[in-house]
Amino acid sequence: MTDKQNAIAYWKKNVKYLVILLTIWFVVSFGAGILFKDELNTIKMGGFKLGFWFAQQGSIYVFVILIFVYIRLMNKLDKKYGFDE
Structure with missing residues (x-):
């Protein structure tokens, strides 16, 4: 592949x-914290309803985990296309 095709x-x-x-x-x-909160509120986690937990904490935890997943995926992608250091 050419450099331009590689970059694309x-x-x-x-x-x-x-x-x-x-x-x-x-x-x-949005889904777990807002749309499906009524169904999730039937489950308790740490003394709090699960819908409330997702709205307050869960989405933040998932976002942080997704950051680490993205880092791992990008490191593999960089090595695959020769953009690693």
Whole structure:
């Protein structure tokens, strides 16, 4: 592949990862915290209703985990396309 084709393929894969990870975060934060809170509130976690927990804490934890997943995916992608240090 040429450098330009390599860069385009790298960028497409990067955008794909971003869309997937941000979709997961949206589903967890908006879906679990707002849309499905009534169903989740029937479950208790640490003395709090699970819907409340997702709205207050869960989406933040998931976001931090997704940051580490993104770092790992990008390190692999960098090595695959030769952009690593």
